[in-house]
Amino acid sequence: MTTTRVVPVETLHRIxxxxxxxxxxxxTQPWRWRGGSRTLELFADPTRQLAHTDPDGRNLLLSCGTALHHAQVAAGVLGWQSRVARHPDPDRPDLLACLDLSPGPPPATADETLAALERRCTDRRRFTAWPVPEERQAHLARIANHWGARAVALTDESERYIAERLVRRAHRLQWADPDARAEQAEWRDRGGEDGIPTDALPPGPDLVGGHRNRFQSAWDDRSAPDLEASDGLLVLFDTDDDPAAWLRAGEGLGAMWLSATTGGLALVPLSQVIEVPETRAAFRTEVLGSLAHPLLLVRVGWRSTARPAPVRTPRRPVSEVLELG
Ligand SMILES: Cc1cc2nc3c(=O)[nH]c(=O)nc-3n(C[C@H](O)[C@H](O)[C@H](O)COP(=O)(O)O)c2cc1C
Incomplete structure (x- = not known):
C-alpha cells in the first residue's frame, strides 16, 4: 500500500x-483558495467581479485561470506535482478547480521558473521596434495549446487591420460609457492591496477624475494607435464561450505570459475589444470567420532592457485569500 504525504502548511502557503x-x-485578484492535507481548491470570488464591463464573468474566470496555472507551476517548482480536476462539482460553480498534490521531483529549471513568476508583470511601455518573428508568436500559441487553451497569432495583414480597427472602436465605446469609466476609476490607485497604481500606466494626459485611463491613448480617434506594426498579436479563442473555456484560456494565458517573460518579451492583454459586445461579435465574424469565440486579445513585443523595471502592482496577503481546512 502506498501512502501519500501530507503537504506542509508552509508549502500550501508558498504555492x-x-x-x-x-x-x-x-x-482585482478575484480568487480564494482552500487548503486541505493534500489538496488546494480554487474558488472564484464574485464580490470582485467587474459587474459592468464583465457581466458574464469571462475576465474573472480568465484571471482565476492564470492563478490556477501559476499554482500548478509553483507546486512543481516546490517538489509537488498536481492532478487537477476542473469544475469538479456541478452544484458549486464557484469551485473552479481542485489540485491533488503528491511529491514529485522539481524541474531542472525550477530556479529560473520561480524567478520568471516573480518578474512577470504588465509592462505597458512601448516595446522596442524589433518585430516579433512569426515563429516566436507561433511558439507562444503552442504553449497555450499545450495547457489546453487555444491561441493563434494574427499575422495576416488584413486580419491585423480589422483587429486594430475593432480595438480602437472598443476603446471609444467604452470611453463613452460613464459606468465603464467609473468602474475603471474604482480599481485605480486603491492603495494597499489591489487595483492598478497610476504609475503602472503609461504617462499621458489625466483623463478620468485626474487619473489616467488604463489605455492612455484611448480617449479619441486622434490618439496614436495602440498597436505598432512590429507588435505581435495573438488571440485566445475557443469553440465554447463558457466558464470551462474561460478557465482553460486563463491557464493558457498564464503559460504564454510566463514563457514570454523568460524569453525577454512583454505581453499586454487588450481585453476591451472582447468586453464590448459589439466588437466581440464583430471580432468573431470578421477575424475568426464565425468558427470560434474570441476570449482575449494580447499584444507582444520585445522589452527594452535599457529601461528601469516597471512599477509593480500590489497583492492581497496570503492570509486573506487562503483558508486552511
Ligand atoms: C483577463 C485579463 C484582462 C486584462 N486586460 C487588460 C487590458 O485590457 N489592458 C491592460 O493594460 N492590462 C490588462 N490586464 C493586465 C492587468 O491589468 C494586470 O495583470 C494587473 O493589473 C496586475 O498587474 P501585473 O500583471 O503587473 O502583475 C489584464 C489581465 C487579465 C488577466
Whole structure:
C-alpha cells in the first residue's frame, strides 16, 4: 500500500503566495483558495467581479485561470506535482478547480521558473521596434495549446487591420460609457492591496477624475494607435464561450505570459475589444470567420532592457485569500 504525504502548511502557503502574483483584470485578484492535507481548491470570488464591463464573468474566470496555472507551476517548482480536476462539482460553480498534490521531483529549471513568476508583470511601455518573428508568436500559441487553451497569432495583414480597427472602436465605446469609466476609476490607485497604481500606466494626459485611463491613448480617434506594426498579436479563442473555456484560456494565458517573460518579451492583454459586445461579435465574424469565440486579445513585443523595471502592482496577503481546512 502506498501512502501519500501530507503537504506542509508552509508549502500550501508558498504555492498560494506565488499564485497570487498571477495577472488579473484590473488587478482585482478575484480568487480564494482552500487548503486541505493534500489538496488546494480554487474558488472564484464574485464580490470582485467587474459587474459592468464583465457581466458574464469571462475576465474573472480568465484571471482565476492564470492563478490556477501559476499554482500548478509553483507546486512543481516546490517538489509537488498536481492532478487537477476542473469544475469538479456541478452544484458549486464557484469551485473552479481542485489540485491533488503528491511529491514529485522539481524541474531542472525550477530556479529560473520561480524567478520568471516573480518578474512577470504588465509592462505597458512601448516595446522596442524589433518585430516579433512569426515563429516566436507561433511558439507562444503552442504553449497555450499545450495547457489546453487555444491561441493563434494574427499575422495576416488584413486580419491585423480589422483587429486594430475593432480595438480602437472598443476603446471609444467604452470611453463613452460613464459606468465603464467609473468602474475603471474604482480599481485605480486603491492603495494597499489591489487595483492598478497610476504609475503602472503609461504617462499621458489625466483623463478620468485626474487619473489616467488604463489605455492612455484611448480617449479619441486622434490618439496614436495602440498597436505598432512590429507588435505581435495573438488571440485566445475557443469553440465554447463558457466558464470551462474561460478557465482553460486563463491557464493558457498564464503559460504564454510566463514563457514570454523568460524569453525577454512583454505581453499586454487588450481585453476591451472582447468586453464590448459589439466588437466581440464583430471580432468573431470578421477575424475568426464565425468558427470560434474570441476570449482575449494580447499584444507582444520585445522589452527594452535599457529601461528601469516597471512599477509593480500590489497583492492581497496570503492570509486573506487562503483558508486552511
Ligand atoms: C483577463 C485579463 C484582462 C486584462 N486586460 C487588460 C487590458 O485590457 N489592458 C491592460 O493594460 N492590462 C490588462 N490586464 C493586465 C492587468 O491589468 C494586470 O495583470 C494587473 O493589473 C496586475 O498587474 P501585473 O500583471 O503587473 O502583475 C489584464 C489581465 C487579465 C488577466
Amino acid at each position: 498560494v503566495e506565488i499564485a497570487t502574483r498571477a495577472p488579473s483584470v484590473h488587478n
